[in-house]
Amino acid sequence: MIEQNLILVLAFLPFVAALATATLPENAHGAAAWVSGALLLAGLGVMAGLHGAVADGEPVRAVLRWVPSLGLNLSFRIDSFVWLFITLVLSIGILVVIYARYYLAETDPVPRFYSFLMAFTGAMICMLMSGNILMLVVFWELTSIISFLLIGYWYQGQAARDGARMALIVTASGGLCLLLSMLIIGQILGTYDLDRVLASGDLIRAHPLYPLVLVLFLLGAFTKSAQFPFHFWLPGAMAAPTPVSAFLHSATMVKAGVFLLIRFSPALGGTELWFFAVTGTGMATLLMGAVIALFRHDLKGLLAYSTISHLGLITALAGLGSSTAILAAIFHIVNHAVFKASLFMAAGIIAHETGTRDMRRLSGLMRYMPITGTLAIVASAAMAGVPLMNGFLSKEMFFAEAVDWHNGTWLDNALPWIATLASIFAVAYSLRFIAAVFFGPAPTDLPQTPHEPVAWLRLPVEALVLACLVVGVFPGLTLGPTLNLAVESVTGTTLPDYDIAIWHGINTPLLMSLGALAGGVILYFAFAQRIAEGPEGPPLLHRLRAQRLFEKGLLLLSWRVPRAVMAIIGSEKLQTQLRTIVLLAIAGVGLALWGTLQQAAEPRTNALNPSFALMWIVGAACALGAAWQAKYHRFAALTLLGGAGLVTCLTFAWFSAPDLAVTQLLVEIVTTVLLLLGLRWLPRRREEIHEDTLLPARARRLRDLIIASVAGAGIAAMAFVIMTRPLIPNIGDWFLRNAYYEAGGTNTVNVILVDFRAFDTFGEITVLAIVGLTVFALLRRFRPAPESLRDLRPEEEADAETRSLADYLLVPSVIMRWMFPPIIVISAYLFLRGHDLPGGGFSAGVTLAIGFLLQYLGHDVRWVEARLTVLPIRWMGFGLLIAGATGVAAFAFGYPFLTAHAQYVDLPLIGKVPAATALIFDTGVFSLVVGATVLMLIAIAHQSLRLSRMREHEAAEAQAKEAA
């Protein structure tokens, strides 16, 4: 039990750290580092506590019920392999935090850096611990997204933005492929549980979809681990701050891909396809990375390609798949993380102290920073595979695996040669890193005079280099047992007590190592001069940059192709778009309903009421008239629309929906004013359009008339058929029966809105808030077309510039002012009775908004705003907050979100009144509706205000000119 809780603590610790650091002030460097470091250290403590249980051989599991109704659980598991990996992540994480504390400039914003770093650590750890393959993908994508944010930390730079975008696109698309493969695996096996997937390797391999699964899976793993041909994002990601590069792009995140390969090798590996795809890609990446690394002039560029190369090595080992290969792979994961993190940090120190990362300008730094130099030399030796270093050991094991016979294919036979060749280049670039930077003549034109960094900045490097040496000299004592356990937990078989030792006697791997060392030294000293003078990249190949190809592809796919397709199938004309939509709708509905839409055998009808029949004639005539006039007489069309809307409200009431009728009436009024406000900005009608009477125009209009008639008649027919069907028991009956007993309200519509379906309402008001804000934001930037800037006043009035509004509307404006309190009372009335009788938060909100609107109508804006301060954004904010808080409050009583409670309360003088928590929710709705409606109306109204200001300004200028 205690282990399960420890796992959950481990999963949440980094996220807690992220939350804590996110709330710190911008410049709290020390505090952020302490908080992050302490919580990571606590994580290491948890790992120590888990060690005993994990070492017993059985994975430790913890399950957190997440969405029980869907069977989705957060299930975590830790076995020895995961334990080793998490310990590695946490340890290097702590060192990176220490390093970052002294690396970041005082002005760099703190919360963003540390909270992202901690969130990344959390995502990584949860990915490693996932016991469910879908959850694994979720956290996998989370690491991609957070790494995007971290690479783009210095977003002011173009390189950082480009690098971040490229990394995100490549790794996230890989993640999608991974998701697909996991879904297919889930379909094949019927489970997403990791343990069962790992145990069902035979089933997956025998399935016809196995090649597809494998390819998608490998796309995911290879993109993350920067394998050829997806390697190009990693050098681009070097625009990140160095601590990030050291943590993500050498030690941890890129290792996620190889982690996955090793983890799934029992389930997917062991086939020839796996061998060729994984080992082949790994060897290609190993060689290519090593070659390119030698030719990079940028320190971090060299290290990035070296990382790619080493990842290739691990991938190749995972492809071989034998127990000893897996052992070598895991060992190299650890070793590479240790020495590469220290090298990145050393490179960061050099760049920090000298101001440049260009190896052609750096030289002879040993005399300025001897300690850093020594550390870098040891770490480079580990990278090159010099004996007595940790890198040497795992490389030897890799060589031994390469020499071993596996399946006799050409690739298997070529392995030793490729490995040795890549090693020669690895030795050469390691040597270049040291020789070019630390030896040679003193540097001449550095931006800064270099000196040793502060001791704290060097401390993480020292710790890592010490680890290189200790593991290198005493492998069996330090990592041996842990590695053996880790391999057991991956392959499930007990390893025949493999002994990691420095000296195995003189054998082929040792000769290969020595040969590579000698070859590398010769290679570097023979070509050092020409490499330094050459271009950034290997000869001939430097022109072919995968990065540039990617950029071109991106441009093509996200810019040119869409635009070309748009030009062919799209249209910017509103008429064409509308016509297409309507035609598609007709076609779709026609296909779906053809032959199935039938009048019920016994249609349900009401007796015809002659007066209502007359009213419907009014409505229909108004609607037709509006359509008729819409093109040339917008004002008339608007008036007619008002008539049609009114009859609609009447119909709602007649068909026993009084609630709807009230709401629709209010909306009708607001809409009329809103359209009027918008009408002012539409371009003026052109009096004569001479093509208008020609045949093509007539034909076009006839076609549109037919389309419109078919669509309208179709909808009318559907509505008629549905409404005349006999009543069947449906969910509405349930609502009607239970509205009072379950929710304490007799107005079922309102009860549905604020109780039964409150979550939907919550979503809807959120949307309303977003729409309101969007309208506001759009109108703030709205600049009307020049032809709309005309004076709209009728000509006989235009001379009356000086006559104020009050002269025109004195009596009406006083009445409107007096109407304000009654409208507020009506709004309160509609609101309070909403739960039991027609009304509710929405209609009350619109009513109050009309009240405000009326004041704007009756007086000019300045008069109103000098006396009445409406803060629509606050109304909206409070509305959302109240509605949300009501929902959350249900948690406090142990009920799900938005559970309502209803009871009667005895008030003095008034008596028993119903008091439901739904009323509080409705208050939120009310407040938000007021805010959003007023916000939109005022935003449009202020356009006119701006216009009149401009006019005044011009008049004043003209006067000034005249006076002069």
Added chain:
Amino acid sequence: MTAATLIWWALTYAQFMLALAAILAMVRTLRGPRAQDRVLALDSLYINAMLLFVVTGMRLGTPFFFEASLVIGVLGFVATVALAKFLIRGEVIE
């Protein structure tokens, strides 16, 4: 003839006459000729609808039509005011 029958006849007649009035208002809305005529016609449509709500409510004996007529009575003029102001000043809100 009892009181109930009388009221029934009266209400039915009122309903029909109101609907007829609405038809006439509609004709004015459609024909114009001036924009001012249309606005006036719309306003009388609103008044007709309000009365129709009241009469129908009385005829069916339910209180549920009352809110709708209340809303038209108190707020129905807002649309008319806005339309009228647009015609006078060229701006709804200035």
